[in-house]
Structures are given as structure tokens and as C-alpha cells.
Amino acid sequence: MSTATPLNDESQDKILWLDKSLDFALSSAKTLAVPIVGIIVFLILWSAAAQNINTSLGQFPGPAHVWEQFGSLYAEHQVAREKETAFYERQDIRNAKRVADDPSYVPKIRAYTGKETFIDQIFTSLITVMSGFLLAAVIAIPLGIAVGLNKTLNAAVNPIIQIFKPVSPLAWLPLVTILVSALYVTDDPMVAKAFIVSMITVTLCCLWPMVINTSVGVASIDSDLVNVSRVLRLPALKHVQKIVLPASIPMIFTGMRLSLGIAWMVLIAAEMLAQNPGLGKFVWDEFQNGSSNSLSRIMAAVVVIGMIGFLLDRGMQQLQRWLSWDKTSAAR
Amino acid sequence: MKKFKVFRCAVLATLAISSFAISSVQAEKLGYPEKDELTFGFIKLTDMAPIAIAYENGYFEEEGLYVTIEAQANWKVLLDGVIDGRLDGAHMLAGQPIAATMGYGTKAHIITPFSMDLNGNAITVSNDIWAQMKPNIPKMADGRPVHPIKADALKPVVEKYKAEGKPFNMGMVFPVSTHNYELRYWLAAGGIHPGYYAPHKGDTSGKISAEALLSVTPPPQMPSTLEAGTIYGYCVGEPWNQQAVFKGIGVPVVTDYEIWKDNPEKVFGITAEFAEKYPNTTVRLTRALIRAAMWLDEKNNANRPAAVKILSKPNYVGADYDVIANSMTGTFEYEKGDKRDVPDFNVFFRYNATYPFYSDAIWYLTQMRRWGQISDDKSDEWYFDIAKKVYRPDLYAKAAKSLIAEKKAKAEDFPDFATEDGFKDPQTHFIDDIVYDGKAPNAYINKFSIGLKKGDKI
Numbered sequence: 020m021s022t023a024t025p026l027n028d029e030s031q032d033k034i035l036w037l038d039k040s041l042d043f044a045l046s047s048a049k050t051l052a053v054p055i056v057g058i059i060v061f062l063i064l065w066s067a068a069a070q071n072i073n074t075s076l077g078q079f080p081g082p083a084h085v086w087e088q089f090g091s092l093y094a095e096h097q098v099a100r101e102k103e104t105a106f107y108e109r110q111d112i113r114n115a116k117r118v119a120d121d122p123s124y125v126p127k128i129r130a131y132t133g134k135e136t137f138i139d140q141i142f143t144s145l146i147t148v149m150s151g152f153l154l155a156a157v158i159a160i161p162l163g164i165a166v167g168l169n170k171t172l173n174a175a176v177n178p179i180i181q182i183f184k185p186v187s188p189l190a191w192l193p194l195v196t197i198l199v200s201a202l203y204v205t206d207d208p209m210v211a212k213a214f215i216v217s218m219i220t221v222t223l224c225c226l227w228p229m230v231i232n233t234s235v236g237v238a239s240i241d242s243d244l245v246n247v248s249r250v251l252r253l254p255a256l257k258h259v260q261k262i263v264l265p266a267s268i269p270m271i272f273t274g275m276r277l278s279l280g281i282a283w284m285v286l287i288a289a290e291m292l293a294q295n296p297g298l299g300k301f302v303w304d305e306f307q308n309g310s311s312n313s314l315s316r317i318m319a320a321v322v323v324i325g326m327i328g329f330l331l332d333r334g335m336q337q338l339q340r341w342l343s344w345d346k347t348s349a350a351r
Numbered sequence: 352m353k354k355f356k357v358f359r360c361a362v363l364a365t366l367a368i369s370s371f372a373i374s375s376v377q378a379e380k381l382g383y384p385e386k387d388e389l390t391f392g393f394i395k396l397t398d399m400a401p402i403a404i405a406y407e408n409g410y411f412e413e414e415g416l417y418v419t420i421e422a423q424a425n426w427k428v429l430l431d432g433v434i435d436g437r438l439d440g441a442h443m444l445a446g447q448p449i450a451a452t453m454g455y456g457t458k459a460h461i462i463t464p465f466s467m468d469l470n471g472n473a474i475t476v477s478n479d480i481w482a483q484m485k486p487n488i489p490k491m492a493d494g495r496p497v498h499p500i501k502a503d504a505l506k507p508v509v510e511k512y513k514a515e516g517k518p519f520n521m522g523m524v525f526p527v528s529t530h531n532y533e534l535r536y537w538l539a540a541g542g543i544h545p546g547y548y549a550p551h552k553g554d555t556s557g558k559i560s561a562e563a564l565l566s567v568t569p570p571p572q573m574p575s576t577l578e579a580g581t582i583y584g585y586c587v588g589e590p591w592n593q594q595a596v597f598k599g600i601g602v603p604v605v606t607d608y609e610i611w612k613d614n615p616e617k618v619f620g621i622t623a624e625f626a627e628k629y630p631n632t633t634v635r636l637t638r639a640l641i642r643a644a645m646w647l648d649e650k651n652n653a654n655r656p657a658a659v660k661i662l663s664k665p666n667y668v669g670a671d672y673d674v675i676a677n678s679m680t681g682t683f684e685y686e687k688g689d690k691r692d693v694p695d696f697n698v699f700f701r702y703n704a705t706y707p708f709y710s711d712a713i714w715y716l717t718q719m720r721r722w723g724q725i726s727d728d729k730s731d732e733w734y735f736d737i738a739k740k741v742y743r744p745d746l747y748a749k750a751a752k753s754l755i756a757e758k759k760a761k762a763e764d765f766p767d768f769a770t771e772d773g774f775k776d777p778q779t780h781f782i783d784d785i786v787y788d789g790k791a792p793n794a795y796i797n798k799f800s801i802g803l804k805k806g807d808k809i
Contacts, residue, residue: 075578075598109412117383117415129388129417132406134666200435212437294424304422307395307571308669309594316665 080315088312088319096136103131137301141323144297147214148286151221152279159226160271163233164259167267173234180227188224188285192293195219213295220289225278232277236270237263272339279335283328298324381753384415384632392423392432392441395571395668396588397679398468398617399442400658401699403667405643414635422666425569426525433620434459440636442467443620446527446715448741455527455550455724460623464637464746466707467617467644469698472530472607473592473683474537476505476584477577481602481686483508495689499609499782502541509543509562522568522576522585526557529616531565532718533607534586538563539801540783547723549809557722559809577601588616589678589697590670596684597674603685608693612780613702615711626746637750641705645760648700655680703766707747709773710789712738717792721802723809734792744773
């Protein structure tokens with residue numbers, strides 16, 4: 020422990036410095052080493068267990084197999100990109116030939132027709148979850164503030180929220196699919212129907228935690244703060260902007276973090292169920308393929324899904340740190 | 352100045368006329384596709400190969416078609432996709448366009464310009480059922496069972512389950528699928544009643560007076576459903592029978608080649624509206640598929656290993672190379688280690704496999720009538736009419752003739768389009784030796800001992 024009293028001696032200073040750096044090294048070693056040991060133990064247990072599990076698709080994949088699959092998934096992605104370039108080159112030649120035959124023809128570039136790779140699917144899922152989440156935030160935060168500020172509105176909306184909150188968004192999925200097919204009818208759609216369906220499903224599951232947390236946060240603002248606003252005679256919008264929002268940001272973010280976590284889980288399940296593009300479809304396709312690599316590829320997807328979920332949560336936490344005046348609230 | 356203008360007009364006019372003339376000549380030849388960005392659906396089965404090959408070998412692109420190929424979750428999702436336009440065309444069960452056009456299930460006018468393959472299915476039972484069946488099967492000198500195995504060997508097992516009050520469940524892939532009719536044919540030929548449908552009474556489960564209860568399971572899930580014990584056997588396309596062998600969970604007992612030699616299997620389905628709206632696209636996609644089928648059967652199956660490699664990619668069938676290769680390269684493994692030559696297990700082009708014969712459509716219709724999916728008697732004329740509405744050899748002929756004209760195919764590989772009437776000669780190679788003549792559907796239905804006959808109604 021570096022509790023030495025300061026002494027005007029050079030050697031003492033040095034010792035203190037040494038002591039401090041040792042302390043730092045020790046503590047950082049602790050913060051790093053313990054999780055690393057944890058991970059290593061987990062990997063050992065995993066590979067030991069995997070060796071003893073025989074499935075109809077062969078042995079359950081251990082960490083080494085999964086690692087190998089990351090390599091081959093990336094290689095597949097590279098090959099797909101090369102094919103894509105070749106596809107566009109062939110198309111250019113074909114277009115040029117057709118223009119030569121038929122000068123009135125206006126060449127058109129058609130999108131690559133190849134299959135999405137694992138990496139493409141990661142991005143599809145990320146874009147879907149973020150769009151659904153943002154849409155939910157745009158609806159839920161104003162609604163939550165309104166509900167939190169107004170007791171009557173709260174009483175009116177509360178039963179609806181309480182009933183819809185426990186519903187798994189997957190139960191909504193068939194309804195959403197049918198509604199989107201019925202209502203979203205265009206000849207040349209900007210975005211795919213499947214994307215809209217997944218996005219709305221994500222929105223539905225993000226909505227409720229955000230509304231509830233925002234309204235609770237708004238309703239439980241320190242009465243001193245509200246009084247300040249009264250004394251200053253702030254107009255309603257200014258009151259929301261200067262008092263309500265800053266004071267309830269920790270709760271709003273708690274709601275957002277909560278819902279983003281759920282949204283990510285639900286999205287994967289929704290993609291599996293509705294066969295919409297994304298990581299969930301990748302997992303399902305691999306399950307259907309039933310090849311000897313399928314299990315390790317699914318496991319690789321599971322690891323990636325976990326990592327992304329973790330990063331999303333961390334990202335929200337960081338965002339909260341930047342936006343909130345109460346820097347301690349994000350540490351939870 | 353004025354003179355010059357007149358001259359320019361004349362030049363423009365001649366240019367316009369000549370370009371019009373050129374384009375009309377081209378239209379006669381074969382025009383550019385009206386719709387060139389297409390999405391085709393498929394189910395993860397080896398007989399989707401023509402679509403994958405047409406894509407991978409660039410046949411679609413050579414026709415100016417930019418095709419995206421998408422695996423579908425099950426046959427219903429696939430059919431709905433084609434009906435609602437999400438898919439432009441798909442690898443379909445032969446019964447699907449027929450049933451849809453007839454209005455059994457979702458009603459929609461679906462046509463087929465291209466038949467995708469012959470044979471390719473098998474019936475697999477679980478290890479436990481196989482052990483009970485085996486004593487009833489005669490053996491060859493080397494101890495291996497004599498093939499084809501008839502359902503007679505299964506009958507005592509089914510009776511035992513019936514006596515114990517346990518339902519004998521089996522899986523097939525769709526109510527109007529080839530597999531349903533093949534499994535029913537095989538069971539009924541061995542004296543096991545597979546049950547009737549009664550759609551006019553709202554009964555579409557097909558279990559009325561059934562001894563074996565058949566239910567729907569999507570092809571890729573067959574092995575896991577069998578493993579879970581939900582079903583005791585199933586009829587499905589490849590690679591899902593060979594996978595049961597590889598996984599050690601079941602034994603294929605009979606291939607559909609043995610039930611009905613060179614039976615028609617999948618078709619390529621599009622809506623009638625699509626074919627009308629995009630005639631050039633329709634002919635061009637048929638051309639690409641014909642070329643793919645030719646490549647698949649070329650030089651006595653020499654390209655099959657390359658095809659298997661493509662099919663084993665995760666975005667197509669995705670099963671292991673060995674599993675797919677087992678049936679695609681001319682052999683079939685029954686019991687583990689009992690690998691036999693079945694060179695025609697998958698036929699994609701030879702024997703006019705891709706020509707949409709009316710008689711094939713009519714066979715499916717007779718089976719729909721036999722099992723009550725068509726509840727009332729129909730005249731022979733009715734059978735011919737439906738077949739002609741759905742099967743479109745005219746479109747096929749157009750595509751094939753243009754390929755022959757461009758020397759991309761040989762005339763002798765196709766039926767003689769001048770004389771072909773779309774009816775195969777009476778076919779004799781059924782497991783129960785009943786002869787099928789497509790020109791007399793009602794007479795054919797009356798030949799079966801199990802099944803509805805003329806005048807019968809549930």
C-alpha cells in the first residue's frame with residue numbers, strides 16, 4: 020500500500036514512484052489478468068466438453084474448430100467480393116454489346132445477384148437493429164416524457180403499456196408480416212419488405228421499456244428542480260429542455276440500454292423465424308444445411324452475436340457518459 | 352436550308368425504318384428479356400441443381416437475365432412467394448402448379464414450361480423400424496436384402512403398432528408433393544392404407560381410415576424429426592435420405608426409381624401472368640435451364656462431381672460433398688455399407704426429362720383423385736384440360752428450337768416437336784405392375800385396390 024508520507028528525500032521520492040507504478044501494474048494486471056484467466060478456463064472447459072459430445076453432425080465443435088471457421092467465413096467473403104467484381108465487369112461488357120446492337124437501349128446496372136456472406140449478414144442485422152431502435156426512440160421518448168409529465172395521460176396509457184409490454188415481439192411477427200405485405204405495395208421498393216418487417220419487430224420490442232423508463236424518470240424528477248423551473252416561470256418546452264431531459268437522462272438511457280439488449284436478441288430470433296436476411300437467417304440456413312461444418316459455423320455466429328450485443332451495450336454506456344451530467348450513473 | 356431539312360427528315364425516316372426493321376427481325380429471332388432482374392426460389396434439395404448450374408455456369412447471364420437465387424423455408428412459403436410476386440419463379444413440386452391452378456389450397460394459375468428432373472426421392476425408416484422390417488425381407492446369397500423392398504415387409508410392423516394402439520407416423524414434404532403420392536403408392540401397394548382426404552368436408556389432413564398417418568415436415572428437417580422420434584419414416588428428396596445413413600439414424604428402404612421407373616419429379620413454376628407479360632424472359636429462362644440440364648447429364652454424368660461441389664456450398668443445398676455425391680453420382684447407399692448402383696437415380700436431361708409431358712400432370716391428378724384431394728368424379732376431358740392449362744410444352748419447344756437453331760443443342764436430344772402430342776406411351780414400370788396410360792385417367796384410377804374409384808366419395 021502506498022501510504023508513505025511525503026519526505027523531502029530523493030530516494031524516498033524514487034521509492035514512492037516505484038511503489039506507485041508497481042501498484043498500477045498490479046491493479047491493471049488484476050483487471051486484465053482475471054478476465055483472461057476466466058476466458059482461458061472457459062475455453063479449456065469448452066474444448067474438453069466438446070470432445071465428449073457426439074452429435075449426428077459429428078463432434079461438437081471446440082474453440083479451435085470455431086476459430087478455423089472464422090477464417091473460412093472470411094475467405095468466403097473475399098471470394099464473394101471477387102465474384103461481385105467479375106459480375107459487374109461481365110455486365111458492363113454485355114451492356115456495351117447491347118448498346119452496340121440497339122443504340123436506343125439505356126444501359127442499366129443491376130445489383131449483384133450473389134448470396135450474402137456472413138459478413139454481409141452481420142451488417143444487415145446491425146442496420147436493422149439500429150433502424151428499429153432509432154424508430155422506437157423517436158416514438159417512445161416523447162411519449163414517455165408526455166406520460167411522465169401528465170398524470171391523467173399516464174393513467175390512460177398505462178394499462179395498454181402494461182398489457183403489451185410482456186408480449187414477445189415474435190408473437191407480433193406474423194401480424195407485422197401480413198400488414199407490411201398488405202400496406203407496403205410499390206413496384207420498385209426502396210427497401211425490402213423483409214427489412215421493414217424485421218425493423219418493425221425490433222421497434223415493437225424496444226418501445227415499451229423505453230416508454231416506461233422515460234416516464235418513470237420524468238415523473239420522479241427532484242421536486243426542487245421542478246420548483247426552480249416554476250420560480251423561473253420557464254415555458255413548457257424550455258422546462259422539458261432545461262429541466263426534464265437533463266434530469267431524466269439516466270433513466271432514459273437505462274430504458275434504451277435495456278431495450279437495445281432485448282432488441283438484439285429478438286432480432287436474431289425474428290430473422291430465424293421469418294427467414295429475413297441477417298445473422299438469424301445465417302444460423303437457420305446452417306442448421307438446415309446440416310453439413311459437418313454447420314455446428315462450428317453456428318457457434319462462430321453465436322460468438323459474433325454475443326460480441327456485437329456486448330459492443331452495443333458498451334456503446335450505449337459510452338453515449339450516456341457523453342450526454343449525461345451525472346457521470347456515475349453510467350457505471351451501472 | 353429547307354432542302355437540307357427535308358433531306359435530314361428523309362435520312363431520319365430511313366434510319367427509323369431500318370432500325371425498326373432490325374429490331375423486328377430480332378424480335379422474331381428472340382427478343383431481349385422484358386424483365387431481366389429475377390428472383391428464383393428453391394428448397395434445399397439436390398434436384399434444384401438446374402437452377403444453380405444455370406446461375407454458376409453463366410447461362411442465365413448469357414440470356415441477359417440477372418437472377419438471384421433464394422432458399423425458401425418450406426414449400427408453402429415458396430408457392431406463396433411465386434403467387435404474390437416476391438419470387439418470379441421457383442423449383443416446385445410437380446403437384447404444386449396443378450393443385451394451385453385447380454384451386455386445391457391457394458388458387459392461382461401457375462404454369463410450367465420446364466420439367467426439372469426424373470426420380471431422386473427415397474423412403475427412409477428409422478433404425479428401429481428397419482430392425483423390425485428386416486426379418487420380413489428375402490435375402491440374397493451375400494446376405495443383403497433383395498431390392499426393391501415392398502411395403503409388405505412393413506405391414507406386420509404397422510399392424511403391431513396398431514394392435515398396441517400406437518399411431519404409426521410418417522413424414523412427407525407437402526400434401527400435393529410427389530413424395531406424398533409416392534409414399535402412398537408404396538404403402539398402398541403393400542396393403543397399408545395411407546388415408547383419404549376430404550376437402551369438401553374441410554378435412555385436409557389426409558388421415559381418414561389411415562393405417563399409416565402421414566404429416567408434413569420440411570425436407571431439411573426430416574432427419575432431425577426422425578431422430579427425435581416424432582415420425583418413424585419419411586419420403587423425401589436427396590440429400591436427406593443419404594444424410595440419415597451418414598448420421599446413422601435411419602435406413603433408406605426404397606427409391607422412387609423402384610416405385611415408378613423414371614417418374615417425373617420437380618418442375619419449374621411461374622405464374623401464367625408472368626409468362627404472358629414477359630414472353631421473352633420466359634423463353635430465355637427456359638433456355639438457360641435446358642442448357643443447365645444438358646450440362647448435368649452430359650458425357651454420361653461426367654459433370655456431376657463438379658455439380659456436387661457447387662451444390663454443397665452453403666447457399667445452395669449446403670450438405671457435405673460426400674452426402675450429396677452419394678446419390679448424384681449414380682450410386683445410392685441403403686443400409687450403411689450397402690451401396691448399390693442406381694445410375695438413373697437423378698436424371699436431369701436424358702429420356703426427355705425436361706419436356707413437360709401432359710401425361711405426367713395427369714398422373715398427379717389421378718393420384719389426387721385416388722386419395723380424395725379431388726372429391727368428385729371428373730371426366731377424362733377434365734384431366735386433359737387441367738394438364739394443358741398447367742404444362743406448357745409450347746414454351747419449351749420455342750426455347751429448345753431456338754437453342755437448336757443456334758447450335759447450342761442437338762435436335763435429336765429432344766422429342767420430335769412436329770409429332771409429339773405430350774403423352775408418353777403407357778408406362779409399365781411400377782412397383783405393383785399396374786400400367787399407366789395417360790390417355791385413360793379414369794380407367795387407371797379403377798385399377799387400384801386401395802383408393803377411391805369411379806363414383807366413390809368420402
